[in-house]
Amino acid sequence: MESDSSFSQPDGSGAGGLVLGIDTGGTYTDGVLMEYESRRVLATHKSLTTKRDFSIGIEQVIDGIHIEDPAAIRMVSISTTLATNAIAEGKGKRVALFLVGYDPELLANFQMERRFATPQFYYFQGGHDLYGREKAELDLPGILAQVSKIRGQTDAIAVSSYFSPLNPDHENRAYKAIARVCDLPIVLGHQLSTKLGSVERATTAALNASLLAVLKDFVIAVRRAMERRHISAPLMVVRGDGTLMSDEFAARTPVETIHSGPAASAIGGRFLSGLDNALVVDVGGTTTDLALVLGGQVTVTTEGATVGEYKTSVQAANLLSIALGGDSHITYTREGQITVGPERVLPLAHLAADHPEVGKRLKALARRQWAQATPEWLEYWYLVREPPPGLAPTPHEEALVALLRGGPQPFPEILKALRVLHSGQLEVREFLRQEIVGKAGLTPTDLMHIAGTFSCWDAEAAGAALDVFAHNRWHEPPEVTAQIWGRITEMALHAIVTFLTGKRLPPPGAVEVDRDPGFGPWFFYNSVYHGHRDLDSELHLRHPIIGIGAPAGLFLGSVAGALHTELILPDHFEVANAVGAIAGTVMVTEEILVYPRMNEAGLEVIGYYSQTGEERCEFDEVGQALAHARAVSQQRALGGALRSGADNPQVVLEETVDGLDTYRIRAKAMGKPRLAR
Amino acid sequence: MEIQRVDTQRAYELILEKITTLELAPGAPINEQQLAAGFNTGLTPVQEALRLLEHEHLVRITPRHGVYVADVNLPDLEQISTLRLALESLAASLAAQHATADDLAVLDALRQQQMAADPADPRALFDIDQKFHQAIAAAAHNKYLAETLDHFFGLSLRFWYLVLPASREAPSPLGFLPGSVEKHLALVDAIRSHDAGAAESIMHAHVESFYNEVRLVLAPGK
Numbered sequence: 001m002e003s004d005s006s007f008s009q010p011d012g013s014g015a016g017g018l019v020l021g022i023d024t025g026g027t028y029t030d031g032v033l034m035e036y037e038s039r040r041v042l043a044t045h046k047s048l049t050t051k052r053d054f055s056i057g058i059e060q061v062i063d064g065i066h067i068e069d070p071a072a073i074r075m076v077s078i079s080t081t082l083a084t085n086a087i088a089e090g091k092g093k094r095v096a097l098f099l100v101g102y103d104p105e106l107l108a109n110f111q112m113e114r115r116f117a118t119p120q121f122y123y124f125q126g127g128h129d130l131y132g133r134e135k136a137e138l139d140l141p142g143i144l145a146q147v148s149k150i151r152g153q154t155d156a157i158a159v160s161s162y163f164s165p166l167n168p169d170h171e172n173r174a175y176k177a178i179a180r181v182c183d184l185p186i187v188l189g190h191q192l193s194t195k196l197g198s199v200e201r202a203t204t205a206a207l208n209a210s211l212l213a214v215l216k217d218f219v220i221a222v223r224r225a226m227e228r229r230h231i232s233a234p235l236m237v238v239r240g241d242g243t244l245m246s247d248e249f250a251a252r253t254p255v256e257t258i259h260s261g262p263a264a265s266a267i268g269g270r271f272l273s274g275l276d277n278a279l280v281v282d283v284g285g286t287t288t289d290l291a292l293v294l295g296g297q298v299t300v301t302t303e304g305a306t307v308g309e310y311k312t313s314v315q316a317a318n319l320l321s322i323a324l325g326g327d328s329h330i331t332y333t334r335e336g337q338i339t340v341g342p343e344r345v346l347p348l349a350h351l352a353a354d355h356p357e358v359g360k361r362l363k364a365l366a367r368r369q370w371a372q373a374t375p376e377w378l379e380y381w382y383l384v385r386e387p388p389p390g391l392a393p394t395p396h397e398e399a400l401v402a403l404l405r406g407g408p409q410p411f412p413e414i415l416k417a418l419r420v421l422h423s424g425q426l427e428v429r430e431f432l433r434q435e436i437v438g439k440a441g442l443t444p445t446d447l448m449h450i451a452g453t454f455s456c457w458d459a460e461a462a463g464a465a466l467d468v469f470a471h472n473r474w475h476e477p478p479e480v481t482a483q484i485w486g487r488i489t490e491m492a493l494h495a496i497v498t499f500l501t502g503k504r505l506p507p508p509g510a511v512e513v514d515r516d517p518g519f520g521p522w523f524f525y526n527s528v529y530h531g532h533r534d535l536d537s538e539l540h541l542r543h544p545i546i547g548i549g550a551p552a553g554l555f556l557g558s559v560a561g562a563l564h565t566e567l568i569l570p571d572h573f574e575v576a577n578a579v580g581a582i583a584g585t586v587m588v589t590e591e592i593l594v595y596p597r598m599n600e601a602g603l604e605v606i607g608y609y610s611q612t613g614e615e616r617c618e619f620d621e622v623g624q625a626l627a628h629a630r631a632v633s634q635q636r637a638l639g640g641a642l643r644s645g646a647d648n649p650q651v652v653l654e655e656t657v658d659g660l661d662t663y664r665i666r667a668k669a670m671g672k673p674r675l676a677r
Numbered sequence: 678m679e680i681q682r683v684d685t686q687r688a689y690e691l692i693l694e695k696i697t698t699l700e701l702a703p704g705a706p707i708n709e710q711q712l713a714a715g716f717n718t719g720l721t722p723v724q725e726a727l728r729l730l731e732h733e734h735l736v737r738i739t740p741r742h743g744v745y746v747a748d749v750n751l752p753d754l755e756q757i758s759t760l761r762l763a764l765e766s767l768a769a770s771l772a773a774q775h776a777t778a779d780d781l782a783v784l785d786a787l788r789q790q791q792m793a794a795d796p797a798d799p800r801a802l803f804d805i806d807q808k809f810h811q812a813i814a815a816a817a818h819n820k821y822l823a824e825t826l827d828h829f830f831g832l833s834l835r836f837w838y839l840v841l842p843a844s845r846e847a848p849s850p851l852g853f854l855p856g857s858v859e860k861h862l863a864l865v866d867a868i869r870s871h872d873a874g875a876a877e878s879i880m881h882a883h884v885e886s887f888y889n890e891v892r893l894v895l896a897p898g899k
Contacts, residue, residue, distance in 0.1 A: 144786035180783045227719045
């Protein structure tokens, strides 16, 4: 499926230069062509992401935009969920993680080893203490022997040494030595993070190492697509906090692209709406992502980004993602409550459009008596693709595939054909996980077809399915539709309230009115449903909501109403991600730690160190050390921003106290991307 | 230009590999279009890569006759070998004076790798040999020397691929590959005991035997 909306293009003369934004999502690749100075969107395009070779999807987007004069393009910027997906799907390269000066027993006792993001990790003697003093001698022969031992079993090496942000000496020595005995890429913890959390730093280094090849291939694919279309311009990549970095930088620090998709969509939403303060809600097929924009910037987490089960020390946008979207499965619980999600299924309207017999069966079902037409009959399973060779299918999986080759089947028929009584007895988990067999069911997208707000697929089949769903509970379809949207509103409100307050609230649907829920949940549910006879309560969001994504209008209208704020659906919101890719600023951060130098006994401060990534300077007084740190960090951030393609970058200094007499000086150089001439 | 760098770098590495492994034979003409198609890239990166390789004396670009792989000939061999003999020996001598414990750990590790390597896999052995020479250059702690040696080692690579088929047919007349294990052992010991003279002469003999063998292939009977 491809959609296309090209607008008139200026002849290029006198234009301030065109920029091309691309978002490579898990399903779609979106593109937008914009005139940079006037901020006018000239053309947009959506096409399917081609996972086997991203450049194909990217070239389709470039073709779909109909760029008349490729030479007029001054910058290409791209956001991608590639890194996030590669981690979630375990598709990164094999990494050996070398931990220097870590305490194996401690890590094993607290079961932290699972957090390292690689099963290959090795402990070595070495590391420093929190005053940057060598804790133990570095076991270099041990490290080198291990490198020889794992030859051919790993694709990259990550090294993290204890307290390396204070003293990277052991990491640097390990790097030099390892690089001389093998050709694998090597990643050092202190180059990625100046935070002191040793486990997060190790995880970040390991993830970065596993993603190096992934991002490098991606950058080459984009460059190639650009070259084939005669676009010669700088290429920028969006970071997880929405700022931009040059493609060369991205190829070295792929881990920084974690969450770049949602961050770009938040920035795009802000840009398209022109609002500086807003809650951005991106409603996708599978998830709804929340981000807060304040003062024109996407707020970032002080803690590192979490991806899958791994906690990193990467700076990323403060996001909340909930499993609610246009393709969330609508079902009843055993108690008869309506639930939406968390499972994502194919909308029935879509399945029926691909398989007309499904539509016929649904309509026949709607004419049956309610006792026979139970909601289980609305769940269809279908064959997504033939199982690839080399799998060892269970007997159930083999039977299931044979059955589904004849077309999609409703769930009760599958149970009957496989001779089991309930879903718990089915042994088909692997085929579902690998997307060989897919599920379809009633979704918000179907309701949108019935309402006529969305009309890609078979609305009649969706209507029949809703009839069955409603009649089974003795309700009329409009009544049930209202209940479903009520549930969706409640879920979205729940997410917004917990996201903004950081307070826990029992999950939606878990509060029963007749039990005493405590004041917090009572207040929330009273503000949503206004059930109390005497006391009413309301929630007021201080900012407007910017809605992004095709289902946003339907999902968020009543949410904004319940929060007494405005819902803004900017033009081109369907490609907000791609817009966000070009709307970001280039940013380079340089951090320096100033910390005391202790005497041998560790009792007396005899000076101060100013520790930049690679070098350490010593001073008698803390004032001198801080002055040095300020000057050096500013200078480095500025140089880095210029090299990364920032135009006239401005530097901001931040200073924080970090523990005992230790100071963190952070220089942030930011500027608009410099467009090629 | 900055924008082309990724593809240029890739093209450079691929063409360099083809030249050193003699897949592109010495003196052979180079078809830019064909290379570009083979790498699935544009013409520009290939041309830029070829210019870089010309700078390294591995490619000849003539205004009238196009692009050629540089020749391998005896005079070149003599000039390169003279220089490499002197510089490698110098590196070994300096390494004996300046090697740190970390440098020695690296040399030890490479020696272990060499002993564990499959003697029937000459490429693996050669790869280790190259790293060994680079590690000694690094242990000399003179970055200009290390850079210069790297360059000349690159030029010598093609000689090695010329010798390879010969040493396969008649299993090493001089036994220069397996023989280098003992030489490396002796060399590391000399560096560890700071014996600059011994390190220098072992290295000299080691490099000289290599070029003798190449000379036999390039000019048999001389």
